[in-house]
Amino acid sequence: MIEIKDLQKVYNGVRVVNIPELNIRTGETIGLIGNNGAGKTTLFRMMLDLIRPDKGVILSKEKDVAQSNDWKNYTTSYLDEGFLIDYLTPEEYFYFTGSLFKLSKAHVDSELTNYSEFFNGEILNRGKYIRDLSKGNQAKVGVVASLMPEPELLMLDEPFANIDPSTQIRLKNMVKELGTKKRITTIISSHDLNHVTDVCERILLMEKGKIIKDIATNSNTLKELEEYFSVLS
């Protein structure tokens, strides 16, 4: 699905991302972890063609994301509030993002009923614009908007931050389902090692721009990661 070759990004003389090679196969659920400043968000932004790499390429379905727009047809993402049109109501936003994937209003409405538990009654029909919602609820809007079109590739940057525990658990189940039932390739970053090891089948650990660990999740992974982070601090 995704192939990264010799990728580098330098800010002020510091190499914030430096990945010689990385392959992500279709249907994999990837957890991206690492302390602040490890380069997770920069990597996401390069995969989404928001910033230009200084060196190297990112291929999505064998096409360079910086050259071709094809990846936009099967990729959805939510990195931060900068992805939300905050003066729309959540409904308007869902209709709009749905229409980009040719989903009719009726279709969006019926899809939204599937998320009523996830929304917990705090999103729809509240008479609020997205900008008036709390951070956690904004994240919910962004996550659902990227799940709804059933993309082939999904990227979420710290989706578990800011949302309440019950929603975290629901989100975990939703993401697991994406991987197992729908074979959607998912890349999720998180600071919560429990969640990531629980959801993802493959963990990429970043430190200072490099991927220093690439592990298939097993029963020892959580312990291994906890050891790494406790030594580091």
Added chain:
Amino acid sequence: MRIVMGILVAYLLLNVLVVAFFMDKILMKTFPGQDPLQTFNSFILYYFLMDLIMRFQLQELPTLSIRPYLHLPISKNQIANYLSLTSLATAFNLTPFLLTIPFLVKVLIPQYGVGAFWSYILAIFALTMHNHFFSLWLKRKVNLNAYWMLGFFALLLLVWALEFYFKVISISNVSKELFSAVIKNFLLSPMLLGIGLAAFLTNHNYLKSNLYLEELETSKTSAKSSTEIPYLNRFGLVGDLAANELKLILRNKRPRSVLVMCLMFMLYGLIFYNNPKYDGYGHIVFCGMFMTGIFIINYGQFMFSWQSAHFDGILTSRIQAEDFFKSKFLIFDVLSTFCFLLTIPYVYFGWKVIIVHLIMYVWNLGVNTILVLYFANQNYKRIDLSKGGSFNWEGVGASQWILSIPLLITPFLIYLPLSYFDYPKIGLAAIAIIGMIFIFSREFWLNKLVAIFNTKRYTIAEGFRKE
């Protein structure tokens, strides 16, 4: 850029100073046979009444700035003082002095001496402080309960009626008496200071007892509903994007004030068309360009900064750059057509006015849209939509200034040479034809714009991410 802004502000201040310095001459000319000082005195209270209304409309409430201090060990008294003090830095508090001091130095000091001057200044200071704190207090009250605004306007209406309709009171007489007394009796000004102090304390106490974010912030929570803009539906994705942009304009403070400005500009023609001094076509070309193109100019100059808060979302979603640009053209077309329709009443000044307006409308749609979008590709400044529009320089950069030069000059480069050799109508025809050519070759320019956008998009997105 700061330098240009500085020069502009200095120029405006200089204008005020010049008016103030020649105030005595102006007053003698307009009110011949009267003592200029007496006339001046009679205007002061009117000025402060207008000042109060203006402040009520325009002055911003400094509240968010205290959020980081509320949880720190700082007494509420100090925070209230901080809010009061920081609010003082506004042009409203400077102009009364700029307007009066030159006149007073020139006229009052020679006649009544320095003591009277200081007494006068103290009185002006007292009234300024009163207006300042009273308007802040009133605005805060209105934020919580709109009836206060009704009450305020009812009171103003009552004063107006008593003065002009029933002729029971005369503000000018009161003003004249008051300031004549201030000049002679040095005890009066310190007494006036009392009302300034009263307004300060009212505001201060109100702040102190209501220092909670939810009460201080403007939080009018009327229910927001999802709306559709029917006409734009038929344009598919481009229409959806234009509809979103229309919502952006209507639902955010700053672009909304741009729209209001555009509507006010529709009166621009009255200044020129009423004046028999102007004949020929030159001034209609100028007015017509502004009136039919004001939206393109005023709103377009800040593109794509309006969308800076969700620009990453636009770039990563399934929106082709072509459609993005087409939606801009669509919104320009729709709103400029609206503006042109609004100028139709100017037919009162003759058919030629409307025909020139139509020509300039074609010019705006053809040339200025492309010009504005070309400069939008060079604009990397973020804009916070929630802040007010007046005196807000956020997002103003070199591109707006450079843009204004070709925008203003090009139609005249075509028209003036021809009109100079007595072919004004050919000049107009040339503008119309060039406008049409650009409208019909839009597809070509669109592709050029998209190509530039694709090379600039990283820089634009990076600039917009900087808060």
